[in-house]
Amino acid sequence: QKEVEQNSGPLSVPEGAIASLNCTYSDRGSQSFFWYRQYSGKSPELIMSIYSNGDKEDGRFTAQLNKASQYVSLLIRDSQPSDSATYLCAVNQAGTALIFGKGTTLSVSS
Amino acid sequence: EPEVTQTPSHQVTQMGQEVILRCVPISNHLYFYWYRQILGQKVEFLVSFYNNEISEKSEIFDDQFSVERPDGSNFTLKIRSTKLEDSAMYFCASRETDPYGYTFGSGTRLTVV
Numbered sequence: 001q002k003e004v005e006q007n008s009g010p011l012s013v014p015e016g017a018i019a020s021l022n023c024t025y026s027d028r029g030s031q032s033f034f035w036y037r038q039y040s041g042k043s044p045e046l047i048m049s050i051y052s053n054g055d056k057e058d059g060r061f062t063a064q065l066n067k068a069s070q071y072v073s074l075l076i077r078d079s080q081p082s083d084s085a086t087y088l089c090a091v092n093q094a095g096t097a098l099i100f101g102k103g104t105t106l107s108v109s110s
Numbered sequence: 111e112p113e114v115t116q117t118p119s120h121q122v123t124q125m126g127q128e129v130i131l132r133c134v135p136i137s138n139h140l141y142f143y144w145y146r147q148i149l150g151q152k153v154e155f156l157v158s159f160y161n162n163e164i165s166e167k168s169e170i171f172d173d174q175f176s177v178e179r180p181d182g183s184n185f186t187l188k189i190r191s192t193k194l195e196d197s198a199m200y201f202c203a204s205r206e207t208d209p210y211g212y213t214f215g216s217g218t219r220l221t222v223v
Contacts, residue, residue, distance in 0.1 A: 032209040043201055043214040044153060051209060088153065094208050097143060097166050100153040 002027045004101035006089050012107045019076040021104050023089030026070070033065055033072045036088040038103065044088055048074060079108045112136040114215035116202050122221045123192055131187045131218045133202030142185045143203040143212060144177065146170070153201070159185065192222045 003026040013019045021035075032051055036044035050056045050063040050072065062075040072091070076083055086103040115134040123129050135142050144156040157167045157177055164177065174190045185204075189196055199219050203212035 032211075034211045036211075038153075043217050046211040046213065049209075049211050090153075090211075092209075095165075097155045097158045097168075098212060099155065100145075102152040 002030075002091075002099050004089055004091055004099050006087075006101035006104045008102055009105040010107050011104055012109065013079050015079060015081060015108055015110045017079050017108075019079045019083065019106055019108070021074040021076075021087050021089075021106065023072045023074075023101055024070055025072070025089075025091045025099075027091070027093065027099075028067075028070065029093045030067075030070075030091040031094050032092050033063070034090040034098065035061075035063060035072075035074045036090060036100075038086045038088055040086075044100075076106075079106075081108050081110050084108045112213070114202055114204055114213050116200075116215035116218050118218060119216065120219045120221070122223060125194060125222055126191050129189050129192055129220065131189075131200050131202075131220070133185045133187075133215055134183050135185055135202065135204030136206075136213060137183070139204035139206050139213075141165075141205045141207070142179070143205075144187045145201045145203060145214075146198040147201065147217075148198045156187070189220075192220075194222050196220060197222045 035048040038044045048063040050065045060077045064073045088103045089101040090098040092098045142159040147153045157171045176188045199217045202215040205212045
């Protein structure tokens with residue numbers, strides 16, 4: 001059974017701080033890793049993808065991947081109240097469907 | 111920006127009835143998916159569809175479920191005899207090709223009473 005694990009939170013950070021979200025996965029064959037943001041009652045929205053070990057930066061977001069440790073993380077710099085949402089980690093092997101974690105709820109207070 | 115369109119946004123049905131959820135994926139995408147999310151739970155994979163056939167399905171996708179691409183644009187999920195536990199948000203998603211991420215539709219909230 002392929003599993004993607006996330007701390008459900010809530011993770012509470014003040015406005016302007018760095019939020020750090022973590023995810024581990026069980027399938028060593030996983031090749032593609034994604035972070036989605038989901039606001040309450042809405043659909044998941046893709047915010048980052050990462051395919052190789054190391055860091056990938058896009059604006060205020062940085063995704064980090066360590067395949068040896070089966071660990072992927074998302075850092076959000078200068079957190080804003082509008083970043084308050086549930087962040088979903090998703091992984092897959094080539095040609096297979098994305099498997100999602102339960103998500104971490106982030107709350108950014110102003 | 112291209113969108114995945116789902117209709118209806120909300121459907122209420124009686125237990126035992128058949129429902130069809132409809133999706134229009136992004137036009138140049140090749141892979142299509144249905145996921146569901148029971149309230150408060152994780153997004154669960156149901157089925158993937160490529161080249162006019164099912165390429166992968168989960169244990170959830172049993173004989174009461176079927177998918178179809180009746181024409182060049184629509185992608186449908188049929189639930190033959192709905193149960194109370196089928197109440198969930200159903201998301202359609204599509205992607206252009208491996209390994210890119212999926213684009214999700216806005217979802218259909220199915221309520222079985």
